[in-house]
Amino acid sequence: MKLKVFLATSVSVTTVLAASAALAQSSPNPVASGTPDQVEEIVVTGFRASLASAIEAKRTATAIVDSISAEDIGKFPEQNLAESLQRITGVQISRSKGEGQNVSIRGLNPDFNQISLNGRSLPSPSGSRSFDFTILSSDLINGLDVYKTPTADLIEGGLAGTVNVKTLRPKDVRDMRLVANVENLYEGNAKKSDPHFALLFADRLFNDRLSVIAGVDYSKRAIQTYRYEAFGLELASEAAKNLDYNRDGDRLDSFKINHAPSFATDFGQRERLSGNFAVGFQVTDNFDVWAEAINSRFTNDNGTARNAHRFTNISDPNGVQASTIDSNGIVTVLDSNGVDHRNNGRPTYYKDSLDDYAVGGSWSNGPWKVSAEASAGKARRVATDVSLEVIARASVSQNIAIDPGGPAQVTYTRGYDPLNKANWRALGLNGTYKQPTTDETKDARFDVAYDFEDSFFKSLKVGLQASERTHEVVSQTLFVSAQQLAPLLGETYSPTIEGGSFAAGAYMRPYNFSNFLGAYDGKVSIPSQFLSSDPKLVFAKVSLDKLAAQFPLTKNLAQTYGVQEDGFSGYAMVNFANSDDRLSGNAGLRVVKTSQTSSGYSPDLSLITFNQQGATTTVPSVTAVQYKRSYTNVLPSLNLRYEVQPDFYVRFAAARVLSRPTLSILAPNTIVSANVLTITKGNPDVDPYLSDQYDLSAEWYFKSGALLSGAIFYKDVQNFIVNTSTNQTLQIKQVQGATVPMTFNVLQPDNGGNSKIKGFEIGYQQPLSFLPSPFDGLGVIANYTYVSADPLSATAGQAPTPLPGVSKNNYNLVAYYEKGPFGARISYNYRDKFVVDTLSYFGDGQYTNKYDQLDFSSSYKLNDHIEFTFDVLNISNSPIVNVNKYGTNRGYEDNGRRITLGARLKL
Template sequence: MIGLGSVVARTLKAALYVGVAAWPMNVLAQAAPVAPQAEPGVAPGADAAEPADIVVTGFRRSLQLANEQKRNADVVSDGISAEDIGKFPDQNLAESLQRITGVQITRSRGEGSSVSIRGLAPDFARTQYNGRTLGSGGSRSFDFTSLSAEFVSAVEVAKSPTADMIEGGLAGTINVRTARPLDIGKSSFNGTVEGVYEDNPDKLSPRVAGLANYANASKTFGINVGVAYEQRKYLAVSYEGYGAETGVEARRNPPIDYNRDGDFGDTYTFNHAQAYQAFPGTRKRLSIVGALQYKPADNINVFADYFHSDFRDTGRWYENATRFTNIAPALPGQPYGVTASTIDTSLVPQLLSGSQGFVTSMTATGLDHRASTFSQDSRKILNSYAAGFDITDGAMKVSGQASYFNSTTNSLNNGFATISRGVGTITHPDGLGSPPKVTYGAGYDPLDPSTFFLLSQDFFGGRNSDRNYEGRLDAEYTFDAGFLKSLKAGLYYGDRRNTAVDTRSSANAATLARLSGGKLVFAPNVEGASGAVRATNILKPISFDTKIPYYPASYLVTDLDAYYGIIPYSTVIGAVPPQDVSGSGYDVGERTMAVYAQAGFGSTDGRLGGNFGVRYVDTQTVSSGLVPDLNGLIIEPGGVFTTVPTGVPTQVKGDYRYLLPSFNVKYEVASDVVVRGALARVLGRPGLGSLSAGTGVNANVRSINSGNPALAPYLSDQADLSLEYYLPKQGLLSAAIFYKHLTNYIINGQVTQTLTAQLRGGGTQTLEFRRNQPLNLESANIKGAELAAQLPLSYLGGAFDGFGVFGSFTYIDAPQIPQFQGGPSAPLNGVSKYNYNAGGYFEKYGIGIRGNYTYRSTFSSGDANYFGDGTFVPAYGQIDASVSYQLTPAISLSADVTNLLDALQKTENGFGLTRINSQIGRRITAGVHFRF
């Protein structure tokens, strides 16, 4: 970790990484601040008070372009534009989007990953790339960590639809645009070389990008190619609570008397496990873009483009965990059980039905203590292709586009069930909203490797393939005069298929002892009939400096280097090759046909304008999967993986048809004041995984999960009204209100089912499962208001020239609904009541400085988690900052700091029990951008 005072030094260190010393000395010697350039025909030194006399650059230029885009739009929308190719305001598109009014983001390993619009979950936001569907491993949402910002010219967020827009964006549609060769209009090269410094691991990594563009002299043909590569070495240090499990004392294996009253008939809720974790990892992203454009005549435009992303995330996951749910003797006859406990009965109304209280502290003998290491390796490859044309003949314009994308995600991880039994005490000194304190006693040493045993090595991962064929044809006729301005009609066809499957395998202790050639000693009676091997020579202590309360000073984890020195990785995976898990996968096909008609209208003076239309959508689905016989479950004692017997193939078809009308209008009250209104019915499709016909089981957390191919789409009848005041010098004030009536809202249907599972080493165990299946059970009304401002402070006088402030505020009023059938009401998934961002900038004399604070109040993540107690993200705020300097007209320097104050990220359950408390640290990016 570093203090705030060290940020400048670290920034300089990152800048040195890019090889500034290698620049030509004559460039450095002649460097001078770049004065604002006069427009052609305007004398230098003309009155700066007139905006037309200044060529605006930098962040102010991106604000100006976004304002122009917003003002000219036919719908309620916002956006962010790049000042120039390769100069998008942020390195991460999601982090740029969070500055837009009504947009919120979630983060993965400190990077913006998914985007919500007006509080609705990311699956309700449709993401497009140059107007076509962009997939992300089967999810309706898009993972923005796969997309480099280097080649993006603008991102548009349409909050109200038109009939010609592809349906599916119930919350809104995000369109990522890249510049075509003839839009750039000249032969050029833009490049960036940067160093990325991560605070937590104290590591520096490269980030480079370049885009070459060619346009012939007649501007009839152009081609461009861009390549970007980024590497991040991160370290996430965290506490994780697995959720509030409710269990009957007699159904523990063996039974556990939690309240020490002498019987096993009580039912209590407790934290399934408390784990202190560290995730050192590396992310690598390669992005490639390419485009062709041909304009043989002014009225003909033919284009094609390509986008490729290769994103890989590798690392190790170290975990020190204790589990309330598994208190037992390590060897037959040894003592075990609860020796002291406190139970909070005041939480009973908030707990699952039947619970008599929550176990807030406990001392136990035979407490399950884990010293685990997991290796993780996932890779997502995305390819997207498109070709199209625009032909104009007088008042008629015909456009067509065909596209294809394919996204594949593969992961293969492995972990070790390494366990010890001892005397441990778990308390919550700071309340349930903070991580617990775990201490050990009665002579038990948590750092003594001789007390640990390895039960198994488990492999787990999966494959996901998502592909889509898409085509559209549009025709528009424009009228020269009259109130009717245009008529537009078109056809759309989409064919999407998503397949997924989980893979698993497990090598038990006896297998590992055999593969080790006797170097791992097998103990047949430890931890049940399956036995274990001594882990003495395959453990090591580790330690991390962190702000997380009660994080242990050091703890043992599996030493993978030592372990694979005994049993090579190829040997063990060759002995137990991963197999597809029966019932876990799905195969969902979705075909959509749509037709629309739309009319544009406007007054002769241009002050009134808008459009109205209707879209007809016909969608057919086919879901295939496996339904296993759940009476044949096999579980590993003390382990966390479940073997499911081969299932019976099943296939289910579904279809739905809807008319989606829309109406948009805008009116210029004055030359600088615009009022907008919109009415529409909007459709949002269920997640592709939710349409699965298969069934998956997890015996560790007692859950059975099935899809539902018969799900209907979400529908929203909505209205928007906004007022926009465009000030001189890129200023803007705006306000909006919106309303959405959602129907067919999907929540989990949930019932209890008791099954008897076979233990891998022999015997059986009776377990009570929760069976989950998504159902269309709810409706909801969402109301909200938005305010936004962009204010250059030059209004206050010349001393403030170059300074400006910007910000937005969103209020969302949404009802509480159950997260599962029959459960307590909880806030609508993804909705934060209060969202705002505020920032300021200075740009003058070639210097640019910008800071931004974003805030999002508490929201439900939509994950009911393993035990149905909900997952909520508490209020979170983060400060990001950047500084840049225009060294020459062709070279600029920049440095950006993400999460300047090292804010922690947290989640909790429905009654405030901490689920996750994570520290990812600051990220500093510094380097040079050049163009010629």
């Protein structure tokens, strides 16, 4: 029987045949062949074909790898790559404004991943080791591979795993394709619709010797996020604050106070424009060359309106009217006059750019194959985040005992009206202005492979790679005082009110909501309206650029730094298999030398000033410093696969793996905040993470297109980097007052010891094609991951603390239906509670509660060329909830639902 198969071009011929054969065997009522030459045509497309392709890729791989393939050219299973990756066993994600952003593998922080594009490293606009997937369009991506065990030829750095993002490449093009996607994105909270469109073209020319690929993707998305935010429990001294919190007649006690319960909304839009271009030329039958480029621009144009109550800044020494204190010394109820009501509005604008270029070629002759590649990438973020600082003095109470895991109950008392514009005073403008962060990569590699004949050793592969990564941050802020700003706006400045201010009423905007924190269903009453400053009302009179030109930017040299890493690596890897291929695998060795240069400024902490008006801290005196170091690591790896029987495989892997510290950790920078009493330092001397890891897995392909798999894993991670915490008392000069002593929590990263990470994964997927029609189009996917990590001690004598980012229990459930022109699936994702930061600002930590989300996707093919789609993201309207170690809420984020309606044209 001959099969004609149409599938995504990323799938190899072997994969296509295996996947189509599997699906053909499961198809009911095959058409009888009238003659031996009669051809039966089976069309394999869509989500089920994508799953079959992923199963076949997993089965044939020598390492432990999970894959996701495009359902068709220009059609990925999810609109966001991170949200696709979370369906893979052992993968979790974090979200930004309800959209998948970063990826965790087996519980480890996203910085432990190596994210590559077609096998080469990618720079990141944020400058971290983790990669923000919001900058890449899924419509330009053809597949994802998640390597949970390394091979010697993979780029080092993936201690948790390596995610290789694959675009359509010249060698994948078979014939002319033109695909256009047009979608309407509707945001439930914002109640706005925005467009998304993508166009992808591929063809082979000049007798199939020249391949060309061109793609463009544009999307716009409205943002409307509702948030409750608190900053933790500050240990407040009655003597330092000149207050009697417990009303016992003295001012000698200290209590933990919820620093600043705040309600906020983020609104605006995100816009992304991406392009993908590639060309390949077959010079001779055994020599080809190619060039690729991917470019993306991501713009975030948002505003934040805030309703914040700083209970640790009370102006009235006799202001406390009532309080309740629990057994932990936490003030659960506090009612006071003179509370700092700080409703700052903050437009946030940043533009990310990502450009990656690569050229390469390959030559083969008999058993020899030689390939070379050179690439250069640059990511850049330019950010502006300016706040109009306003203040009122409120009579207000907070109660965190009504719903400890939910928002604080905030109630205005004794006649205070938060909506009266006359209550508000403007203190000035401050924030970052066109602050640049850049991340550049340069890579070159050369690989040689030799295939053996009739031998246990099938091939030998050796290679060299040189790389350079440069990360730079220039910290600069704009500060315009009330005294400087008032005459430009025609306002009357008062030097005596709030240390210098002017009436802010003309620059306040009312915000009214019918569904603020609509996902919350607890006992606390959520305010539905508040006033917040709007800096754009200031900029209507005097532009931000004019202000920046008139008032020189403050260069925050203590926070300005650069880190350069030069790497040189070589590897050798042998692939082997016995005569019947039942035992196969690879063994290799990778040797990596890293040279690091960290440049920055060391501050003089005896000269710190604090401006209460803008809650801004200045370190005026610094000294330039530079640190250099180098180190070499030897990284062996082994991957074995044994075919117990034709449908059952067992795998074993062992390796030593490496992850370098986050680039900002390696910087000699210092961030001082007298507002939340923290000093955060970098540390160029921390060592890289090293892990000895072992994996054992079993895979049973018990039916056509079906898989039941299980795996156990163990990682012994050394040189773990954690924040050490010490206290330091400094004399702080207050702009609005005298010099006073303040005790800071000093946080600095250091190698805190080892942690053993272990767990297991179970995966199951099956098309239920044995069911009677029409139910034979059903299918199911389910997976579960358990992760356990030993706690860490930051320094000798400290109590162990949980490892950040580790969720013990994680699982996915997917049910799908695909038959004829119609396809639909519903997906449920669950992630357990995990630690964000064991210390945070005030030592009480930050933890993200368990999170689950339900999504829906559907499609209808009108014919071979036109298809309609309908998707709903976050049907469950799930919020993201953060708490501290006492269970007191640190944050509640409501991103709402997203609905997409689209059409796809394919030629």
